[in-house]
Every structure is written in C-alpha cells, then in structure tokens.
Amino acid sequence: xxxxxxxxxxxxxxxxxxxxxxxxxxxxxxxxxxxxxxxxxxxxxxxxxxxxxxxxxxxxxxxxxxxxxxxxxxxxxxxxxxxxxxxxxxxxxxxxxxxxxxxxxxxxxxxxxxxxxxxxxxxxxxxxxxxxxxxxxxxxxxxxxxxxxxxxxxxxxxxxxxxxxxxxxxxxxxxxxxxxxxxxxxxxxxxxxxxxxxxxxxxxxxxxxxxxxxxxxxxxxxxxxxxxxxxxxxxxxxxxxxxxxxxxxxx
Amino acid sequence: xxxxxxxxxxxxxxxxxxxxxxxxxxxxxxxxxxxxxxxxxxxxxxxxxxxxxxxxxxxxxxxxxxxxxxxxxxxxxxxxxxxxxxxxxxxxxxxxxxxxxxxxxxxxxxxxxxxxxxxxxxxxxxxxxxxxxxxxxxxxxxxxxxxxxxxxxxxxxxxxxxxxxxxxxxxxxxxxxxxxxxxxxxxxxxxxxxxxxxxxxxxxxxxxxxxxxxxxxxxxxxxx
Amino acid sequence: xxxxxxxxxxxxxxxxxxxxxxxxxxxxxxxxxxxxxxxxxxxxxxxxxxxxxxxxxxxxxxxxxxxxxxxxxxxxxxxxxxxxxxxxxxxxxxxxxxxxxxxxxxxxxxxxxxxxxxxxxxxxxxxxxxxxxxxxxxxxxxxxxxxxxxxxxxxxxxxxxxxxxxxxxxxxxxxxxxxxxxxxxxxxxxxxxxxxxxxxxxxxxxxxxxxxxxxxxxxxxxxxxxxxxxxxxxxxxxxxxxxxxxxxxxxxxxxxxxxxxxxxxx
Numbered sequence: 001x002x003x004x005x006x007x008x009x010x011x012x013x014x015x016x017x018x019x020x021x022x023x024x025x026x027x028x029x030x031x032x033x034x035x036x037x038x039x040x041x042x043x044x045x046x047x048x049x050x051x052x053x054x055x056x057x058x059x060x061x062x063x064x065x066x067x068x069x070x071x072x073x074x075x076x077x078x079x080x081x082x083x084x085x086x087x088x089x090x091x092x093x094x095x096x097x098x099x100x101x102x103x104x105x106x107x108x109x110x111x112x113x114x115x116x117x118x119x120x121x122x123x124x125x126x127x128x129x130x131x132x133x134x135x136x137x138x139x140x141x142x143x144x145x146x147x148x149x150x151x152x153x154x155x156x157x158x159x160x161x162x163x164x165x166x167x168x169x170x171x172x173x174x175x176x177x178x179x180x181x182x183x184x185x186x187x188x189x190x191x192x193x194x195x196x197x198x199x200x201x202x203x204x205x206x207x208x209x210x211x212x213x214x215x216x217x218x219x220x221x222x223x224x225x226x227x228x229x230x231x232x233x234x235x236x237x238x239x240x241x242x243x244x245x246x247x248x249x250x251x
Numbered sequence: 252x253x254x255x256x257x258x259x260x261x262x263x264x265x266x267x268x269x270x271x272x273x274x275x276x277x278x279x280x281x282x283x284x285x286x287x288x289x290x291x292x293x294x295x296x297x298x299x300x301x302x303x304x305x306x307x308x309x310x311x312x313x314x315x316x317x318x319x320x321x322x323x324x325x326x327x328x329x330x331x332x333x334x335x336x337x338x339x340x341x342x343x344x345x346x347x348x349x350x351x352x353x354x355x356x357x358x359x360x361x362x363x364x365x366x367x368x369x370x371x372x373x374x375x376x377x378x379x380x381x382x383x384x385x386x387x388x389x390x391x392x393x394x395x396x397x398x399x400x401x402x403x404x405x406x407x408x409x410x411x412x413x414x415x416x417x418x419x420x421x422x423x424x425x426x427x428x429x430x431x432x433x434x435x436x437x438x439x440x441x442x443x444x445x446x447x448x449x450x451x452x453x454x455x456x457x458x459x460x461x462x463x464x465x466x467x468x469x470x471x472x473x474x475x
Numbered sequence: 476x477x478x479x480x481x482x483x484x485x486x487x488x489x490x491x492x493x494x495x496x497x498x499x500x501x502x503x504x505x506x507x508x509x510x511x512x513x514x515x516x517x518x519x520x521x522x523x524x525x526x527x528x529x530x531x532x533x534x535x536x537x538x539x540x541x542x543x544x545x546x547x548x549x550x551x552x553x554x555x556x557x558x559x560x561x562x563x564x565x566x567x568x569x570x571x572x573x574x575x576x577x578x579x580x581x582x583x584x585x586x587x588x589x590x591x592x593x594x595x596x597x598x599x600x601x602x603x604x605x606x607x608x609x610x611x612x613x614x615x616x617x618x619x620x621x622x623x624x625x626x627x628x629x630x631x632x633x634x635x636x637x638x639x640x641x642x643x644x645x646x647x648x649x650x651x652x653x654x655x656x657x658x659x660x661x662x663x664x665x666x667x668x669x670x671x672x673x674x675x676x677x678x679x680x681x682x683x684x685x686x687x688x689x690x691x692x693x694x695x696x697x698x699x700x701x702x703x704x705x706x707x708x709x710x711x712x713x714x715x716x717x718x719x720x721x722x723x724x725x726x727x728x729x730x731x732x733x734x735x736x737x738x739x740x741x
Contacts, residue, residue: 069333093333097326103565104580111568144604228335263482263615286617289482291631294611294619315587315617 014127024131025124028155031133032080036211037168037202038066039178039195040077040137042150043186046219047139048229049077050195052203055210067216067228071096071106073141075216075226079168080134080155088136092116108142113151113159121157131155135167141224148218170202177201188219192229196237197244213238262313262364264288266299267437268399269309269368270427272411273377273392274420277448278370280307280379281424283431284458285439286314292439300445302453304328305371306342307445311397312365312384320363324349342371346380346388354386366396372449395427398435403427417446429461440464481631482614499667501629501658502532502543504600504609505641506622507650510678511607513543513600514654516629516662517670528670537562538683540578540601541675545627546614550593558582572681575601576620579610583618590616596626602677629661629668636660651676651686659691 009015010023017023038051053063067077068089076092078085095115099107116136123129138151152167153159163183166174177198186194192215199213215229215237229237265287271280286294299317300309303324310317324345331340340348346369356362362384371378381396382388393407406427415423421444428442443458499520504513519527532544534555540562544551558581566573579599586595597612611624623641625633637657645653655672662668672688 065335069335071333072329093330097330100326102581102584103577105574105577108569114568264613264617286619288613289485291481291634293481293613294621297619313615314619315583315590315615318617319587 012127013124013129013131022124025156028080028124028131028133029135032135032155032167033169033171035079035081035168037166037170037174037199038077038079038135038137039164039166039174039198040139040150040152040162041164041178041181041183041186041191041195042139042148042162043183043188043191045148046186046188046191046217047075047141047148047150047226048188048191048195048215048217049075049137049139050199050213050215051077051079052199052211052213055212063212063214065214065228067214068093069216069226070112070138071100071140073106073143073145073218073224073226074109074112074138075140075218076136076138077214077216078134078136079171080132084132084134085136088116088120088132088134091119092136092138106143109138109140109149109151110161113138113153113161117153117157117159120153120155124156137165137167140218140226145224173202174198188217188221189233192217192233193237193240196234197241200238200241200245262316264293264314265437266297266311266314266317266397267435268395268397268403268431269299269311269366270395270399270403270407270424270431271309271368271370271379271393272407272415272420272424273379273413274415274417275413276377276417277372277446278307278377278379279417279420279424279444279446280309280368280370281428281442281444282309282311283428283438284441284443285437287437290437292437295439295441296458298443298455298458300443300455302445302447302455304332304345305340305451306345307370307447307453307455308367309445310365310367311399313363316363316365317367320349320352320365320367323352341373342369342378343373343380343390345369345371346378346382346390350382350386350388353382353384353388357385368394368396370447372447372451375449377449398431398438399427402430402434406430425461425463429464432461432464499629499665500532500545500627501625501633501661501665501668502545502598502627503625503630503637503654503658503661504543504598504623505645505650505654506607506609507645507647509607509647510602510676511600511609512647512650512654512674512676513541513598513609514658514672514674515543515627516658516668517673518662518668519548520667523666525669530670531673533673533675533685534559535675535683536578536599537566537573537601539572539603539677539681540575540599541677541683542578542582543598543600543626544595545597546595547593550589551595551597554582554585554589554593554595555597557585572603574603574605575599575608575610576603579608579612579618579620583610583612583616586612587616590614598624598626600675600677602679602681606679607677625657625661627661627668629658629665632664633657633661647676647678655688656692656694660694662691663694 009017013024036052036054041048049067051066069075070092096107120132123131132155136153150162152165164178215234217229218224218226269282282299284296286297301321364384366383369380379394380390381394393411395403410423431438440460441458442461445455447453502515515532517530519530534542536542536559542555562573582597596614599610609621609624611619611621658672672691674686676684
C-alpha cells in the first residue's frame with residue numbers, strides 16, 4: 001500500500017477512494033496543468049485557437065505542429081501529454097471521416113465534442129485504461145457556416161461549449177484575461193492578436209523557457225476552413241504582443 | 252444449394268463519351284450532361300466533370316460507381332490536406348492510386364464499371380490519363396472514352412498538336428462532340444467543357460448546346 | 476428476347492417470372508413553391524395477380540421526409556425500415572431534423588452496397604431547413620437530386636407528359652394536380668399499376684398531410700368521364716380538391732410489419 005495523497009486508492013481508474021473520488025482522473029488533470037497553455041476564442045464569425053510550445057532543446061529547428069485540422073471546418077488545440085493529444089487528434093479525424101461516410105455531411109462540432117467526451121470518459125471507468133492526460137479544445141464551424149462553435153473536453157470526459165476557454169499550466173490567469181474581452185464583437189484578426197497577446201502575457205517567465213507560438217483559425221476569410229494563421233499575420237501578432245509586454249513593464 | 256454470387260453484369264445508369272486533350276497551357280476535357288437509364292435519357296443535366304484537389308476527372312460508364320470514385324478521391328485529397336504539412340497529391344500520383352483501385356476491383360471480379368479520364372499537370376507540363384474498368388491505364392495527349400474511342404480519337408490524333416491554344420483546343424473538342432452527337436444514340440445536345448491549367452486552376456464551364464450542327468445532308472438524298 | 480424501354484421494366488418482368496412480390500409501380504414526387512408532393516398508386520402484384528390493392532408505397536422516414544418505394548416489396552421495405560431507424564438515431568444526436576440529403580444518401584449507400592442482391596428504386600422527398608428536396612435513387616443506386624422525379628414501371632409511359640406539363644414554382648394545388656394527373660395516366664397504361672392514388676404533401680412549415688384519391692381522373696376519350704377529365708387536365712384552378720379526396724390523419728398508423736412482409740395496410 002502506497003502512502004501519500006491517494007492512500008492506495010489512486011492506482012487505478014477502476015476504484016473509487018473512500019470519499020468518492022477517482023484519483024487517476026485527477027492526476028490526469030494534473031498532467032494537463034504541467035503542460036503548456038492552449039486557448040480558444042469564439043469571436044464574431046470566427047474561431048481562433050492558440051497554443052504555446054516550449055522549446056525543449058536549443059537544437060530544435062521548429063517544433064511539430066500542435067493544432068490539428070480534424071475535418072474541413074473543424075480544428076483542435078490541446079494541452080497535456082503530447083502523445084495523448086496526437087492520439088486524440090487522430091481519433092477525432094477518424095470520427096469525422098466515419099460521420100461523413102455515414103451521413104454525407106460534415107460532423108457538427110457539438111456532436112464531435114460529445115463523441116470525444118464519451119471516448120475520454122470511457123477511459124476513466126476501468127483499471128484497464130489510463131485516462132487521457134489531455135484537455136482538448138475543439139473549434140470551427142458546422143456545415144451551414146452560420147455560427148462559430150467552441151467546445152472543451154477535459155480528461156474526466158466533461159465537455160462544455162464556451163465563448164472562450166483555456167487549459168494548461170496557466171489556465172486561471174488566462175481565463176481572467178479572456179473574461180475581460182468583448183467576445184461577441186471580436187473580429188477575426190483582432191482575435192488572433194488577442195490570443196497571441198494573452199499567451200505571451202501568461203507565460204510563466206520564472207521558468208525562463210523560450211516558446212513558440214502556434215495559431216490557427218476558421219473564419220470568413222479562410223472560407224470557414226480551419227487553417228494555420230498565415231505566417232505574416234502570426235509575425236505581426238507576436239510583435240504586437242511583445243510590444244504590449246514591454247510597454248506594460250515600462251509602465 | 253447455394254446460389255452463385257452475382258456481380259454487376261451491366262451498368263444501369265450510364266454516361267457516354269468523355270474526350271480530352273492537352274493544350275499549351277493545360278488540359279481541356281468535354282462531355283455531355285446526360286446520364287442514361289438503359290436507352291431512356293433519364294437524367295439530362297448531370298455534371299460529369301468533377302474537380303478534385305489537383306485534378307479534374309470525368310468518366311463514362313456507371314454513374315453510381317463514378318459517384319463512389321469521386322467520394323473516394325475527395326476523401327483521399329482532403330485527408331492529406333488536414334495534416335497541413337505542405338504535402339499535396341499531384342495529378343499523376345492520384346491517377347496511379349485510382350488505377351490501383353480500379354485494378355483491385357477488377358481482381359475481385361467486381362469492377363467499377365467506368366472509364367475514367369483524369370487531367371492535371373506534372374512538373375510544369377500538362378498531364379492527361381485514362382483508366383478503364385480492368386485497370387488498364389495510359390497517359391496520352393489525346394484521350395477519349397466510350398463511343399469517343401471510335402469516333403473522336405482518330406480526329407484528335409490527326410488534328411492535335413502540342414502547342415495548341417485554348418481556342419484551338421476548344422474548337423477541336425467541339426468538332427468531336429458534334430460528331431458524337433450525330434452518331435451516338437445515347438448523348439444529348441448539352442455539352443460541358445472543363446479545363447485545368449498548369450497552375451492547377453480549374454474552370455468548369457456551364458453546360459451549353461453545341462452550335463453549328465449541320466443537317467442539310469438529307470436534302471441531297473433523293474429517292475430512286 | 477423481349478426488348479424493354481427501361482431497365483426497370485426488364486427487372487420487373489424478371490421478378491414476375493421468378494414469382495416475387497413486386498411493386499410494379501407508378502411513383503412520383505414534385506417540388507412546388509412551398510414544399511413537396513409525393514404520390515403513388517396502390518397496387519402490389521405477384522405475377523399477374525393483385526396481391527394488395529390498397530398498398531401504401533409512401534413510407535415516412537422522419538416526420539419531414541417520405542420515401543416512395545418501387546421494386547421488390549421485401550427489399551424496399553427492409554431498407555426503408557433500416558434507414559428510418561438510423562435517421563431516428565441521427566436526429567436524436569443532432570437534436571434537430573435530418574436533412575433530406577442525408578436520408579437519400581443513407582438509403583443510396585445501402586442500396587448501392589446490396590445492388591447485386593436487391594431490386595430497389597426510391598424517390599426520397601421531404602423538406603428540411605434548406606427547403607424542399609427530391610432525390611432519386613433508382614436501380615444501380617446513384618443519388619441524384621431533381622426538381623421532379625418519377626419512378627416505377629408506370630413511369631416510362633408518362634415522361635413526355637411530365638416534361639411537357641411541368642412548370643417551376645407551381646402552387647401547392649397545381650402541384651397536387653400535376654402529380655395526380657401524371658399518376659392517373661401511368662396507372663391507366665401500366666398493367667402493373669392501379670388502384671387508388673396516395674399522396675403526401677409536405678410544406679416548408681414542416682406540416683405533413685396525407686391524401687387518398689379514390690377516383691383518379693380518367694383521360695380515355697372513349698370514357699364517359701371525358702368531359703371531367705379534360706376539365707381536370709386543362710383547368711388547374713377551380714380547386715382541384717373534389718369531394719373524392721379523403722383526408723387521412725397526419726401520421727397514419729401503419730400495421731407494423733415484420734421485415735419481408737408483402738405490403739402494408741393503411
């Protein structure tokens with residue numbers, strides 16, 4: 001019997017603790033909090049997803065992409081164990097594909113988030129599985145392109161729709177920043193600038209790790225497809241974010 | 252006793268000839284907009300030329316199989332694009348894939364009952380290929396399926412040259428479509444042209460009737 | 476070997492020879508400016524015997540989508556039963572109405588998959604959030620959208636009539652008259668079609684109305700009903716709804732049939 005937080009009830013997702021908790025699920029949430037940050041914003045007719053990728057080595061030329069396109073109009077970003085995130089991205093892609101094969105329309109973002117949450121919840125019920133150590137933010141448009149959609153699915157299987165959401169190491173300060181925004185009136189470019197600024201702002205400087213910013217979006221300008229933000233706009237957004245931080249430090 | 256397994260013995264909803272040629276800035280293909288149901292001209296405004304990623308395809312033969320082929324290729328192209336690593340299939344690559352699929356199906360004695368024309372570009376040059384229900388395939392600057400194989404191909408081979416302008420190519424295909432209109436029972440006078448440039452830019456023209464058909468010949472025939 | 480105008484007729488004759496229960500049929504669907512009308516005759520035959528003279532060949536897939544069935548009864552029933560079940564699950568997941576496009580493609584995929592084993596031909600008609608739609612899923616199972624569509628063995632006799640009389644943007648009454656006239660003509664020339672005309676009218680406000688026309692207009696010149704018929708053909712206004720139109724409940728209760736049963740009773 002191990003000693004510590006779980007007192008022996010934390011070794012399997014198949015067992016409750018005596019006060020009704022499933023520690024493995026909570027540890028999975030901890031895994032998310034140990035990783036970089038991811039943010040999703042649903043602005044006016046746009047969805048912007050952003051993530052910061054710590055530079056793990058000075059020899060790394062460019063970090064692998066973390067935002068993933070799942071179907072034409074849906075993208076995801078995530079925080080947590082990178083390998084779990086990739087597995088979930090592939091799982092979602094397969095789900096989008098099978099939905100389209102079956103119904104001949106693109107899967108609505110809400111339906112995808114519900115199916116993903118079922119998949120993740122299933123990994124919290126038996127000792128056979130380790131719960132996914134990843135929180136996934138799904139964003140994009142449904143086939144009718146009428147309304148931007150944003151959902152976040154957590155390791156426990158919880159899934160909600162958001163106007164803006166954050167996950168990762170600094171999710172709380174990020175949320176504080178997001179709450180200040182006038183989201184329904186945020187245009188696409190403005191939203192890109194904002195996501196870049198917040199990701200720079202919340203970055204934990206004490207750890208002094210360099211990081212790379214990755215942004216993707218879906219809006220009228222992209223034909224409602226989920227694509228990476230063009231490099232030119234990304235550079236502009238980063239520059240503005242750095243300038244903002246400098247000005248803040250001077251003040 | 253078990254009944255024998257049966258396969259498609261003949262296609263039901265069929266499209267007729269597709270013709271295509273390369274010209275100096277790309278590839279031009281043409282077909283009518285008819286899907287016949289046996290000898291009945293059942294569906295008269297069906298677009299049988301489809302743009303998929305880096306290529307343009309058209310097919311004669313069974314229309315439901317053609318719908319499946321387009322779904323298959325569209326999915327292939329889409330899935331590659333989701334990875335956003337800059338990779339994109341080229342037309343010859345997609346053509347090779349299609350040929351394997353056609354051959355796989357014929358090996359299962361359950362072929363896609365089509366002859367598919369695929370157009371695109373390859374290293375800055377126009378690409379035009381054709382594959383049939385057995386998986387037999389070739390690339391050629393002039394291609395024709397269905398009745399076009401008999402009636403259009405000789406005209407194309409005679410009059411085609413590599414530095415044709417778009418206008419010349421258009422006129423040549425119109426000429427072929429006119430002959431096919433005269434001599435193919437299962438075609439209608441509603442013809443569609445589509446082209447794909449060397450940059451992959453696709454233009455599908457709206458269907459229109461052919462002009463300049465000539466019917467004076469019967470006037471010269473007199474009964475003995 | 477006998478020559479047939481359409482593959483449908485050839486299949487119909489082949490099935491008759493095998494002794495199968497067949498919907499040698501006339502079915503039709505047509506769009507109007509505020510919805511869609513679909514209709515069918517009511518005859519089901521085994522060979523030359525009328526197995527059921529009041530068949531309902533219009534099957535409700537969802538509250539807003541109907542399918543007109545022709546081909547082998549058993550095959551079309553089992554496929555539409557499956558699709559109805561799939562669509563119910565689908566609309567629960569969507570928390571919304573299914574699109575006609577999805578319904579038609581689900582039916583088309585199943586029919587395509589089993590095209591060597593089954594003889595099916597469908598018209599899927601309905602309204603969804605994008606308006607009225609008609610999809611034709613004939614033998615061989617391509618899926619093709621059309622403004623109006625006809626099917627079944629009787630359809631081969633009325634292509635000319637429909638081509639000549641169809642107009643875009645008809646009113647509901649005009650559309651009902653168009654469908655009724657066309658089906659009557661088909662039923663009078665096709666020995667495998669007959670009985671009464673059943674209609675389903677779906678409007679853009681998602682209302683569905685079933686109608687039964689027990690005395691289809693007669694167009695025979697020798698007939699004593701000649702005058703009536705001409706009036707009906709030529710004049711689309713005085714309201715086409717004669718006392719012979721019997722109104723059925725909006726969602727008729729079908730006798731739930733086991734898969735493979737010959738036909739449904741109304």
